[in-house]
Amino acid sequence: MFRFLARRSLGAIVILILISAITFFLFFALPAEPARLACGKNCDPTSLAMINKNLGLDQPVPVQYWKFMVGIFAGRDFAVGHCDAPCFGYSFVSQEPVWGTIVDRFPTTLSLALGGAAVFLVCGIGIGMIAAWRRGTWIDKFFSSLSLLGASMQIYFVGVLALAWFVSGLGIMDQPAYYPFTDNPAKWFSGMLLPWVVLSLIFMANYSRMTRSQMVEQLQEDHVRTARAKGLSSRTVFFRYAWRGAIAPIITIFGIDLGSLLGGAMVTEYTFTLHGIGRLAVESVQLTDLPMLMGVMLVSSAAIVVFNILVDAAYAFIDPRVRLA
Template identity: 75%
Template sequence: MLRFLLRRTLGAIVIVLLISAITFFLFFALPSEPAQLACGKNCGPDALALINENLGLDDPVPVQYWHYLVGIFAGRDFDIGHCSAPCLGYSFRNSQPVWETILDRYPTTLSLAFGGAVVFLVIGVSIGMIAAARRGTLTDKFFSSLSLIGNSLQIYFVGTIALWLLVDSWGLIPRPEYFPFTDDPLRWAGGMLLPWLVLSIIFIANYSRMTRSQMIEQLNEDHVRTARAKGMSGRTVFFRYAWRGAMAPIVTIVGIDMGSLFGGAMVTEFTFTLHGLGRLAVESVAEKDLPMLMGVMLFSCTAIVVANIIVDALYAVIDPRVRLA
């Protein structure tokens, strides 16, 4: 297990470095001048040259990238002050520290992604298990049809309709708004309930179909038939043998879907006007704010890669047939 974690950690570092390098160099390939963005429209040549010097933008791009990497681990000195490690620079738009801005926005995205994942896993896996247990019946056909409909829906469409019906017209759900969990857990859950449901719709459809197919496959395995032949109850066979074997592929897809979950969170944040990392990333792209964009990219990629490592390590816990060496 230790060798596996070390190997995956080294691979994760390489992946994050490659993504950061590609993002950094592609930014400078755009037909725009970062110093002009930081200075504003009414900016003279002298002020522009001073900003280039203070931000290190007059250095070659590879040198700037090296200074950026060094700043993450050792900090950097800018004209506006010292940036302590992990230093991700200052925003071109408002001169705010990137790291502090990310820490301020991240709880919203974490709440949205975590709550949405819990909702679509609980509902999606449950529907898939019911459909597999009642294979070929009207219940199975109903849930299969429902999953196809859910898979064809889009977050921005469902979110707008749900906001109009459930909040504005009927008043069944509180208006979506982020509140810190530590301040009021009930208010936090109430403000995120509708975004959770909307974000999880497409994932529920995918995971219900996947769980159904995996459960049916496991129920036809030799060890499951042997358990039945030994006289074990149907409930024991279903949950102890079939369900546990079916969960390993589901856990794998959860790790792969971390990127899709972040993309869905981005659209959901715009739909419900939530100020999280997804919204911050889109704003940074629109305003060509390299430090903020780089910070969001590095933070998100690291979180996704770490989640994938944890998911892979859970294999040995869920399925004893898996050996990590």
């Protein structure tokens, strides 16, 4: 297990380096001039040259990239002061440290991702198991149709309708907003409830359909038939044998989805005006803010890569047929 994790970790580092290099060099292929954005409207050549020097934009692109990567691990000196590791530089637009901005925004994304994941995982798997247990009945057909309808929906459509009905119209739910959990848990819950529900409706459909199909497939396997032939109860066969074989593909998708949500649920955050990592990524692209864009990209990529490693490692404990070479 240790060798497997070490090998995957090294591979993850290589992937993150490639992502950072591609993002960095593609940025400088754009016709925009970052220093002019930081300089403002009344910008003269002297001020522009000073900003280029302060931000390190007067150096060759490979040198800028090397200093950026070194700054992540060892810190970096700028004209405005020293940036401690992990240093992703200073924003071209706000002149604020990138890492500090990401740390400030991350609790919002973390609350959205973990809360929404808990809802759609429990509800999606539960609905899928009920549909598989009652396969062929009206319950199965009802949940299958409901899942198909949910999979066809989009967050920006369902979210706007939910805001209009439950917040503006009926007034039974609070306006979505993030409040620190440590300050007021009740307000944190009420402010994130509607985004959780809308986010879970979209993801829940996929998990219920996958759970049902995997359970139906597992119930036809030879080891399940053998367990039935031994006289075990249907409940024992369903939960102990079929469920264990069906959970592995579900965990794979869950690891990818959770990593993506932690990297920033852009559409959800924009729909509900939540200032998280996803909204920060969109803003950095719109403002051509390279340091902020690089920081968000690396944090998002790291979340996806780490959760993929954890999912692969979990296979050995969930499914005995899986062996890590």
